[in-house]
Amino acid sequence: MKILMAASEMVPFAKTGGLADVIGSLPKALQRLGHDVRVVIPNYKQISGGRYVTDLPVPMDGHLETAIVRQTAIRSGETEVPIYLVNNYRYFYRDYIYGYVDEGERFNFFCKSILAMLPYLEFRPDVIHCNDWHTGLLPLFLKIRFSGEPFFETMATVFTIHNLQYQGRFPRAILKPLGLGDEFFTPEELEFYGEVNFMKGGLLYADVINTVSPKYAMEIQTPELGEGLDGLLRKRALDLYGIINGIDYEEFNPATDKRIYVNYDENSLERKKLNKYELQKELGLEVCDRPLLGIISRLVGQKGLDLVAETVEPVLAGGAQMVLLGTGEDHLEKTFADLQLRHPGRMSVNLGFNSVLAQKIYAGADIFLMPSRFEPCGLGQLISLAYGTIPVVRATGGLSDTIQDYDPSTGEGNGFSFSSYSAEALLAAINRAINLYRDDRPAWLNLMRRGMKMDFSWNHSAIKYVQLYEKAVSRRQQRITRAV
Structure with a gap:
């Protein structure tokens, strides 16, 4: 044709x-x-x-x-x-x-x-x-x-x-x-x-x-x-x-991506952690093995950033770190800039867009947040899977079509999802992800490998x-x- x-x-x-x-x-x-x-x-x-x-x-x-x-x-x-x-x-x-x-x-x-x-x-x-x-x-x-x-x-x-x-x-x-x-x-x-x-x-x-x-x-x-x-x-x-x-797996491939700190694949996941340490160092976060949550998003109402703002305090208080990259509505930019000031070493807010930093976040984060109010498809959750970064999403639009909620009884699923558009539901999903990361490393590694093996190519x-x-x-x- x-x-x-x-x-x-x-x-x-x-x-x-x-x-x-x-x-x-x-x-x-x-x-x-x-x-x-x-x-x-x-x-x-x-x-x-x-x-x-x-x-x-x-x-x-x-x-x-x-x-x-x-x-x-x-x-x-x-x-x-x-x-x-x-x-x-x-x-x-x-x-x-x-x-x-x-x-x-x-x-x-x-x-x-x-x-x-x-x-x-x-x-x-x-x-x-x-x-x-x-x-x-x-x-x-x-x-x-x-x-x-x-x-x-x-x-x-x-x-x-x-x-x-x-x-x-x-x-x-x-x-x-x-x-x-x-x-x-x-x-x-x-x-x-x-x-x-x-x-x-x-x-x-x-x-x-x-x-x-x-x-x-x-x-x-x-x-x-x-x-x-x-x-x-x-x-x-x-x-x-x-x-x-x-997504284009020639561009989004952690084994060959020249924009990230250290290349890795599903058979060398211990090298992914090196990306986290380097990202923490670059962004002024405490360099340690805390769970690191990443967000790469336009800062607009559609993307559920109001829910994220409400959950930052309890997530960081629980020992996690958070990094955000994006630009958008003034009130959201100010909200997250203020949160960073209140949590030095635990939260990094990067206003604007930087394609190289985006790849470093995909590779360095452990968990990727997409709590959208609605989402026609979403590419971030697909890219995060390719980099072994586990998505936490709201079950709407393309997020619902691509992310299956993890079931601990069967080990099935490729991420964590929630339905209700509320900070409480988002926090519960984040905590489920963090608990698996901390308490069952073999299950977490299996979840990472499953995501990396999925084919969402064109x-x-x-x-x-x-x-x-x-x-x-x-x-x-x-x-x-x-x-x-």
Whole structure:
């Protein structure tokens, strides 16, 4: 198949979250299956290089903007995955990826540019795989602007929800630069509580929809986690699928990872402890064999950091240590900075993001915390398993799909989970993990080895995505046939 993946970010070019990791890994797995897969992202200021391919006019609210298309690639074994970079100085030459008042106009331009460039590139994908609200307009434009045009007629679309909370909502006035009339400002179309909702465009017009875990695909059809779109998602339930994200084991392998202090594998776990000692030393923690809890997270309400803040005191009082890496909401940053001041030598708070330190935490921590209020998939728990660091998670979304609660009577499970969104439930799960760590070293080592042997690679998920693409093509053909 010919597949074009469209997204707002991608490792190694631009990253703010897990979306970039997915777009950096899935295309390589699809290519290994024999498909012609290419990716298109905006050419942000921090992205350099790439050879010039073409430039083309894009209609924007009564005037034309120029899209400059460059091409680069990422390595995939012995081959490369082509990457198209859509450049425009006005929209993308900025210090940050997101956070601007004209966000709607920026990604309107991006979506229009993608469709406009395809004939110039002479690349006719069978499927355009759109990701999150930034590309939500693309299925809509394809259906209403290019319907009946031979080059575009058979192109199917898949729309992936990576996080339903972020929807791309803008004032009604955005319709004009989108080139859409007031007929699209209705509850049946893009209107959403008095605003225009870009993600809703993807949910309405894509041939097939998916999200990044089976459990989350069910959860977003409920009022509790549907973010106001649960009715539409229930309406499209037959077109909605859940596919677990994977991780790249070439990047996340403690035996070869050059970012950690000491390499190790499941047969040399005594070397993992050396990573803990070096991490403690680097971060100013007491160097000892206390259980070390790690957190790598955006500091936002979704991630359950309010629960962590409530449990810090009893966890540290019980003899454990904690290290946190992340940035986000001001009140959470202040909360954890204050906790560090109150517990020198026991708690290390690192505000910001540092990819090398993240790997050192995965390798050096004994326990990894992800007590999310909701979690579409989560990659942290998968990475922690690969490094023999036992996850403690709340049983929601992809965390529920990937982490089985440890059962001491059978020895089964690969982590510790809890259901109730409360500090008491989190603390109970942490204590179960700490008690096993301290009281039954053989059982703990078996738990570590089991996690390290698990396969959450993209190989399995890529096959499911190909099946999803085939469904999208089939449904697109059915719609064409019905229209004729």
